[in-house]
Amino acid sequence: MSKIYIFDTTLRDGEQAPGFSMSIEAKVNFARQLAKLNVDAIEAGFPVSSPVQFEAVRQIARTVKGPRILGLARTVKADIKAAADAVKSAKKSGIHTFISTSPIHMKHKLRKTPREVLKIAVESVKYARSLNNFVEFSAEDATRSEPDFLKEIISRVIAAGASVINIPDTVGYSIPEEFGSMISDLISDVPELNDVIVSVHCHNDLGLAVANSLAGVKNGVTQVECTVNGIGERAGNASLEEIVMGLDVRKDYFGEKATQIRTEELYPTSRLLTHLTGIAVQPNKAIVGENAFAHESGIHQDGFLKHAQTYEIMKPEHVGRKMSSLVLGRHSGRHGLKKRILELGYKLNEKDFEYIYGRFIEISDKKKEVFDDDLIAILNERVKTGIELYKLDYFHISSGKNMVPTATIKLIKQKQEFKESAWGDGPVDAVYNAIDKIVGLKTKLEDYSIRALSSGQDAMGVVHVNVKHNNEVFPGSGSSTDIIEASALAYLNSLNRILVLKKLNHKR
Ligand SMILES: [Zn+2]
Incomplete structure (x- = not known):
């Protein structure tokens, strides 16, 4: 059995996409759900970019147990220092630093020569290692980089102390077969890669992010970076639920490569993200879309009823799609409400609970039945704070x-x-x-x-x-x-x- 690490970047790459901003409370809440889903690593944000980002990463590092918590940093001292400070109270933490290695990015974006980029990368990894013993290095725009330069920079940053090497398809340009052979060449030409985690980070500009990531796995990578619902810059990142279920359903093809994800939490995690951002997934989205398990055509329904596997390659329960039948009403009282809130995975202090209870009563006065979705909506209104609010x-x-x-x-x-x-x-x-x-x-x-x-x-x-x-x-x-x-x-x-x-x- 070889383990494939799942590195979730919903709170960094996903959250930075227009329209997907989340409050600090929402991020902490979501990170807690990611821990329940059992991801290996959470990239919690880009701490140097703003006080809100820093604070969100700090609070996640302080309160979320289980996964490794990482902060993103450019290969700049101030960035690396901010990331190190933000994640320092996590039991398992790390710094993820990156610099572009493609000719077009080095020339036009960084205005630096390859030699300069190499020097900055090595110095930054060393500096990051002096602050935290877990450092991931990304060669941004790796798929458009010169292979020899890419190999050189990878072996140099590993020597400088990087424990994860990430190969991103930053602009979503690769084709699965090509990406797979690039990965296999790198692994065979840079022997040092056998001692570290080799990661991929694919974007979906051509709709190939998941396909490219899986081609990476087939060719030897041990970590996939992805986001829930595939949210992210432009056309998004590789979708976590599709990667996980691809590996799970097609074990016959991928061999004994497995993630440690609790698949029954996939659907609840997707729903929570929808609630926190207000942006729903398309109905035909694989795994988590409203229609993903709906069999409409008569022929399909007939086959499905005779034997589910005629048209179903995975069971809806396996990805957590069971409709909650629990409905609360005014009569449920404090006790019933408290119990349900806990079952939904929220931990509240007394003051917060009283606020939610008040809102619950207001709503159950107007609406006889209060569903989980209603409850989650009011739970998301909380603002944790020491000051009096309007x-x-x-x-x-x-x-x-x-x-x-x-x-x-x-x-x-x-x-x-x-x-x-x-x-x-x-x-x-x-x-x-x-x-x-x-x-x-x-x-x-x-x-x-x-x-x-x-x-x-x-x-x-x-x-x-x-x-x-x-x-x-x-x-x-x-x-x-x-x-x-x-x-x-x-x-x-x-x-x-x-x-x-x-x-x-x-x-x-
Ligand atoms: Zn990205």
């Missing part, structure tokens, strides 16, 4: 055709009441303008999305917003059976996060 107490809107939409709002902060009214393009805009008058932050609303949770007329609406402040994006979410209220809650959620961060920076 809470929505009251709102009233008037809106219609041939009239100016207006909103009156009352917010409460530290028992103090704030009232304002404003007009806007529509009722949501009017509410946001009234909130802005009270909170007084300079912000720009970047994205607004709304979707219905569960089905039926009394379904909850979940609103996701991304609000930009000082060049940083702050996500917020809110849920209610009233979409104007959900919109107000989401906006406030995001503004409160900005206020928490301001306080945090002030303390530093």
